[in-house]
Amino acid sequence: MTLDIPTFATGLIVVLVIPLALAAYRMIRGPGYADRFVALDMLTAVGVSIAGLTTVVTGYSAFLDIALGLALINFVATAAFATFLERKDSDR
Numbered sequence: 001m002t003l004d005i006p007t008f009a010t011g012l013i014v015v016l017v018i019p020l021a022l023a024a025y026r027m028i029r030g031p032g033y034a035d036r037f038v039a040l041d042m043l044t045a046v047g048v049s050i051a052g053l054t055t056v057v058t059g060y061s062a063f064l065d066i067a068l069g070l071a072l073i074n075f076v077a078t079a080a081f082a083t084f085l086e087r088k089d090s091d092r
Contacts, residue, residue, distance in 0.1 A: 009056040016053075020046045037081050044074040 023046065027039035051067035054060075 006057045009053045013050055013053050013057070016046055016050055020050075034085070037078075041074060041078060044070050044077075048074075 020043065023039045023042040027036050027043065030036035030039055048067045048070050051063045051070065055063040055067075
């Protein structure tokens, strides 16, 4: 019995829909800005993993560029939000 990698990757993409939906729910219903931003961070992390798995399934390396772009945007957004929270706390 051999493992078919594209089929396995497709199954993982289907499984990743669960954390994607839960993070989207938390982003919409989050009680505070920090909770919503952590959910957005989770959404982009799941998006990066889905783009990577899509590369495995389709064989197109362009999805790796998409994953890299998402990761870079996520990093910059996280750093900007941390700066925002730090300045907000220093104003008090």
